[in-house]
Amino acid sequence: xxxxxxxxxxxxxxxxxxxxxxxxxxxxxxxxxxxxxxxxxxxxxxxxxxxxxxxxxxxxxxxxxxxxxxxxxxxxxxxxxxxxxxxxxxxxxxxxxxxxxxxxxxxxxxxxxxxxxxxxxxxxxxxxxxxxxxxxxxxxxxxxxxxxxxxxxxxxxxxx
Numbered sequence: 718x719x720x721x722x723x724x725x726x727x728x729x730x731x732x733x734x735x736x737x738x739x740x741x742x743x744x745x746x747x748x749x750x751x752x753x754x755x756x757x758x759x760x761x762x763x764x765x766x767x768x769x770x771x772x773x774x775x776x777x778x779x780x781x782x783x784x785x786x787x788x789x790x791x792x793x794x795x796x797x798x799x800x801x802x803x804x805x806x807x808x809x810x811x812x813x814x815x816x817x818x819x820x821x822x823x824x825x826x827x828x829x830x831x832x833x834x835x836x837x838x839x840x841x842x843x844x845x846x847x848x849x850x851x852x853x854x855x856x857x858x859x860x861x862x863x864x865x866x867x868x869x870x871x872x873x874x875x876x877x
Contacts, residue, residue: 745790745800752804753783756817760824775820782816 740747757776764771786803793799803809854862 743795745795745797746787748797748800749787749790749803750780750783753786753813754779756814756820760821771821771824774824775817778820778823779813779817782813785812 754776757772757779760775761769761772786809790799790803850862
């Protein structure tokens with residue numbers, strides 16, 4: 718039986734009371750991350766997995782792509798005009814969204830790669846076990862195997 722998650726009352730209230738005022742205090746940084754992290758927001762919305770692995774992967778790299786520009790804001794002028802200047806530069810868009818694209822590449826590329834490696838490892842193990850079985854049958858005779866191994870990869874029951 719699946720447990721239903723209880724939503725905490727006041728989650729929206731916490732958002733309103735803490736995050737929005739903090740975002741207004743550091744408005745240029747909030748604007749930079751709000752616009753720069755759009756690929757992460759999209760990943761969160763479209764990911765159906767309850768673990769939300771897409772926004773974690775995409776978001777981590779997207780955040781790294783936004784950080785150099787945030788640091789530049791903090792070091793020089795922390796104003797809305799300086800944030801707008803960042804968005805006027807096509808290189809900043811390229812860096813932020815390319816980092817997110819690398820995150821998407823990892824999200825879609827790593828699972829098939831790992832699955833392929835596991836399949837290759839399992840096939841190698843099957844081959845090793847087949848060779849050991851052949852060696853045992855040669856050394857001890859066909860009765861040692863109990864069942865005979867057919868060509869399709871399954872077992873045939875031995876007629877007694």
